[in-house]
Amino acid sequence: MLCKVFCACCNGLEINTITVEVSVSDGIRFFLVGLPDSAVKESQQRIESTFACNGFRFPGKRITINLAPANIRKEGSLFDVALAIGILCASSQLPEPICARLSEFMILGELSLDGHLREIPGALPIIIHAKEEGFKGCILPTISAMEGAEIDGISVFGAETFSDVIQILLSPESAESKIVTPQSVIAVSNCTEEAQNYDFAQVKGQMQAKRGLEIAAAGGHNIILNGSPGSGKTFLSKCLNSILPPLSKDESIQTSKIYSVAGLLGTETKKENHYGGLLKHRPFRSPHHTITVPALIGGGAHGLPGEISLAHNGVLFCDEFAEYDRRAIEVMRQPLEDGIIQISRVKVKHVYPARFMLVATMNPCPCGLFYEKAGKCKCSSTEIIKYRRRISGPVMDRIDIQIIVRAVAPNELIATSATNTNGESSKKIAERVRTARHIQQQRYIRNNESFLTNAAITPSKLPTYCKLHKEEAVFMEAVINKLNISARGFTRVLKIARTIADLEGSQDINIAHLAEAVSLRCPEKDEMI
Numbered sequence: 001m002l003c004k005v006f007c008a009c010c011n012g013l014e015i016n017t018i019t020v021e022v023s024v025s026d027g028i029r030f031f032l033v034g035l036p037d038s039a040v041k042e043s044q045q046r047i048e049s050t051f052a053c054n055g056f057r058f059p060g061k062r063i064t065i066n067l068a069p070a071n072i073r074k075e076g077s078l079f080d081v082a083l084a085i086g087i088l089c090a091s092s093q094l095p096e097p098i099c100a101r102l103s104e105f106m107i108l109g110e111l112s113l114d115g116h117l118r119e120i121p122g123a124l125p126i127i128i129h130a131k132e133e134g135f136k137g138c139i140l141p142t143i144s145a146m147e148g149a150e151i152d153g154i155s156v157f158g159a160e161t162f163s164d165v166i167q168i169l170l171s172p173e174s175a176e177s178k179i180v181t182p183q184s185v186i187a188v189s190n191c192t193e194e195a196q197n198y199d200f201a202q203v204k205g206q207m208q209a210k211r212g213l214e215i216a217a218a219g220g221h222n223i224i225l226n227g228s229p230g231s232g233k234t235f236l237s238k239c240l241n242s243i244l245p246p247l248s249k250d251e252s253i254q255t256s257k258i259y260s261v262a263g264l265l266g267t268e269t270k271k272e273n274h275y276g277g278l279l280k281h282r283p284f285r286s287p288h289h290t291i292t293v294p295a296l297i298g299g300g301a302h303g304l305p306g307e308i309s310l311a312h313n314g315v316l317f318c319d320e321f322a323e324y325d326r327r328a329i330e331v332m333r334q335p336l337e338d339g340i341i342q343i344s345r346v347k348v349k350h351v352y353p354a355r356f357m358l359v360a361t362m363n364p365c366p367c368g369l370f371y372e373k374a375g376k377c378k379c380s381s382t383e384i385i386k387y388r389r390r391i392s393g394p395v396m397d398r399i400d401i402q403i404i405v406r407a408v409a410p411n412e413l414i415a416t417s418a419t420n421t422n423g424e425s426s427k428k429i430a431e432r433v434r435t436a437r438h439i440q441q442q443r444y445i446r447n448n449e450s451f452l453t454n455a456a457i458t459p460s461k462l463p464t465y466c467k468l469h470k471e472e473a474v475f476m477e478a479v480i481n482k483l484n485i486s487a488r489g490f491t492r493v494l495k496i497a498r499t500i501a502d503l504e505g506s507q508d509i510n511i512a513h514l515a516e517a518v519s520l521r522c523p524e525k526d527e528m529i
């Protein structure tokens with residue numbers, strides 16, 4: 001008898017439906033064909049053991065299993081349950097209604113030897129794929145099914161054991177309690193939320209850096225804080241987390257899919273004080289400067305997404321940017337420009353989204369004191385130039401906002417503490433950021449654009465959204481000539497000016513907006529080497 005069960009496999013974020021065809025006939029051999037890797041081939045042992053625990057017998061006949069389509073590589077142990085169900089159906093060990101219902105479900109999961117189901121990676125994109133393909137339901141290990149709790153339009157069943165899977169297939173109507181819903185998402189209370197630990201109200205002085213970070217958050221611009229050790233640039237950068245606008249559902253699904261494929265969605269949602277469902281906060285990734293290139297951009301043996309993709313729709317924070325491996329800095333050029341990264345593996349290419357805000361800090365020179373009082377820095381100009389060249393011109397050019405952060409002057413510290421007026425709270429700044437983002441989204445959605453933030457405006461659309469009136473154009477021309485701004489630099493200035501105008505609620509870009517954008521883009525020339 002021939003039987004078909006449906007499951008799926010992930011190649012990066014691309015999901016393919018896999019049809020497991022099982023035929024049982026006379027003979028005594030077990031064949032598994034259709035480009036399976038060793039983990040798939042080993043499934044026979046796990047299935048035999050599960051059958052023994054659940055009172056089924058492994059047919060002592062000729063069993064042929066084909067995983068179709070044959071040209072796609074099948075990796076991992078997520079096909080176990082589908083193979084087991086297929087073997088039982090093909091050897092007539094399951095009631096007829098189950099075999100008739102198999103075409104309505106996508107079934108996935110790894111079996112343990114006692115018949116329990118183990119978590120699989122990529123559950124969220126698989127559930128979304130099953131919905132798009134018109135399947136009525138998905139049956140997954142409970143812990144993986146939780147990832148699809150907030151996806152509507154498909155019934156996602158969570159099964160603890162192999163016999164749960166059979167119960168669900170036997171009568172999906174009476175197994176409704178096993179369907180995961182938004183209510184299944186569990187609140188985890190004992191975690192501390194990092195955002196609460198960093199608030200702009202705690203930062204004294206540093207008005208320009210705060211303003212720069214507010215503009216960066218409002219328009220999704222990349223930013224680098226260049227300053228002395230102890231000037232608070234790391235703390236300032238971490239405060240950014242507290243003013244970022246909330247994730248929209250679409251953005252959350254995009255980013256959650258990447259975490260799901262990396263097998264990190266459960267861990268990440270736990271950090272966000274809930275378990276299951278989608279990510280609720282923008283990611284804030286801060287890889288250490290010793291990170292390897294594959295860990296940063298993705299790849300390795302399984303082609304998993306790297307830090308820049310895990311930061312999609314959020315922030316990639318690189319503290320001490322000049323200390324990173326030079327190659328790691330250079331590979332960020334393509335994603336900084338296009339918002340995607342291509343990873344090549346043997347025979348396969350994966351494309352992952354990687355539209356992140358780069359937030360970096362660096363010292364101005366090897367000793368770090370270049371911007372402090374004259375005479376403090378003892379570095380030679382050759383040393384300083386060599387140090388700054390660690391970040392190449394093309395990468396620096398892609399960082400929209402560049403700010404010099406000096407240690408707060410003692411009189412400024414005393415002035416702010418004497419009047420007991422701390423800086424503005426993150427909550428207030430976040431409101432302005434949210435309004436500015438809303439203005440951008442409305443504008444770009446109305447015109448059916450592919451981007452939603454000012455930082456992502458494509459070159460061809462720049463004249464439409466960053467139009468300058470005559471007076472402003474004359475002003476910019478003079479500035480370009482005086483400061484020798486490159487063509488790319490000019491487009492960045494326009495985008496920043498657009499964000500400043502949006503923060504003010506102004507439709508037009510005026511000279512004040514442009515002047516501030518230039519000052520954020522090009523720190524005073526005499527301070528640079």
Ligand SMILES: [Zn+2]
Pocket residue numbers: 365366367368369370377378379
């Ligand atoms: Zn120095």
